[in-house]
Amino acid sequence: MSKILLIVGARPNFMKMAPLYFELTQTAGFDPIIVHTGQHYDYAMSQAFFEDLQLPESHHYLGAGSGSHAEQTAKVMIEFEKVLAQEHPDLVVVFGDVNSTVACSLTAKKQLVPVAHVEAGLRSFDETMPEEINRRVTDAISDLLLTPSVDGDENLRREGALDGRVRCVGNIMIDSLVTILGRIGADQEAQMLDDLALGTGSYVLVTLHRPSNVDEPDSLRQILVYLNHLSEKLPVVFPMHPRTRKNIERFGIDVPFTKDFRIIEPVRYRQFILLQKNARFVLTDSGGIQEETTYLKLPCLTLRPNTERPITITQGTNELVDMETIEEKSDRILSGRWKEGTVPALWDGRTAERIVRVFQEFGVSDSATRKEPVRSAL
Incomplete structure (x- = not known):
């Protein structure tokens, strides 16, 4: 053995x-x-x-x-x-x-x-x-x-x-994604979206954790201002890490969030997959989420200057953005002008x-x- x-x-x-x-x-x-x-x-x-x-x-x-x-x-x-x-x-x-x-x-x-x-x-x-x-x-x-x-x-x-x-x-992350998707019933999916008053494809899912985005006052302020602006077009759902919440308070960032900019507590894996699967698109700085969205053929914007997963860009549904390009690329998704992408081999x-x-x-x-x-x- x-x-x-x-x-x-x-x-x-x-x-x-x-x-x-x-x-x-x-x-x-x-x-x-x-x-x-x-x-x-x-x-x-x-x-x-x-x-x-x-x-x-x-x-x-x-x-x-x-x-x-x-x-x-x-x-x-x-x-x-x-x-x-x-x-x-x-x-x-x-x-x-x-x-x-x-x-x-x-x-x-x-x-x-x-x-x-x-x-x-x-x-x-x-x-x-x-x-x-x-x-x-x-x-x-x-x-x-x-x-x-x-x-x-x-x-x-x-x-x-x-x-x-x-x-x-x-x-191997796709193995877990496939397994979880197979365990989620239609009633569970509908209930979670109902609880958040969201419809399929009607919101943007945001997940940010990298220090360059959430631990720098100017970067975090710019991101929050943009997300608040985006929420005027469609709801923004942001499961926010406690560290980021503390940074907002510590940096004295005072953005009058709209009612459709929804900051929620971090969610479990199963819940996150549900939110991801039903989003219009995802804004992230996570490596794994770039892969999951490519498998789901879901538009993804990665707020980073580079990625260790370039296949999600060359074959998948992902693109890199910064604060100068994020609005233009978001609008392309919302207008239906985004690449379809393909799932990589294996x-x-x-x-x-x-x-x-x-x-x-x-x-x-x-x-x-x-x-x-x-x-x-x-």
Whole structure:
């Protein structure tokens, strides 16, 4: 029985891990173990996702909590080393690009445990983004690089990754999206929209969290003024993070919001998918939402100067915007002049199956035969 540790820490990790966990539990020879680092530690961002995705309680909770990037990464490394000593896994699987991803990759490799990176090869080529550093470091040391699309393969090969390490398996977030869509009944959908007094295709869904958008006074003020203006054309629904609410108060931003600019509390994954599915379009700075909207063939505006998911632009329904172009592009959507887009290859809800086949081909070794890690004298 091959013991595999699945590492989750922040919201996007849960949706990427769940399909793989269930596929491993249904495949002979694998013993999947969930390690929750606690990087996102409030209920709405962690436990609620376990419930919506019907996951069991995590087998290990590291309690990393908040702090600077260095503090958070260090806490995860210290606690995860204890888990490795207890479990003696055959493989560690990390997801995405958060601090937990790079922390557990480094710790596992120093203990001579193989690492697989799900969602490898994504690049924004912007090293001012902490996520870009996490992606590059994790890919450099991982034994298996499991990419969501062919552009990821090309990035890795340019960086010198050997073909044997790189496997294009598809987008595992779409596995969770397909599953959740299949569980949502028409009555649930209608009830949620009724509760918010919204109709299908009648509103804009907004999700913003990046520091450049919500932690800078001028940027946040400009965004809120624009959204207030947009809400005069159709309702704007903004599930707002508590940090952003505090910033509005801290910065003294006083915008007289219209009745159709609806700031609501953060919602669970299932509720968010419902809101997303029925929106006219989405304004976001999230990577995963760019992918979900492309699968749903829903217009998406990404308020960022770059994206590590360019396939959502070249093939999908996404486009980058800034405060100078956002109104023109919003108006194009509202007038019906937006691209239809296509769903990229292997974004079909079966990525977890392909990953498990790769693990079988990889031949995860029995822990009893693994070498002892080198103990540093430094």
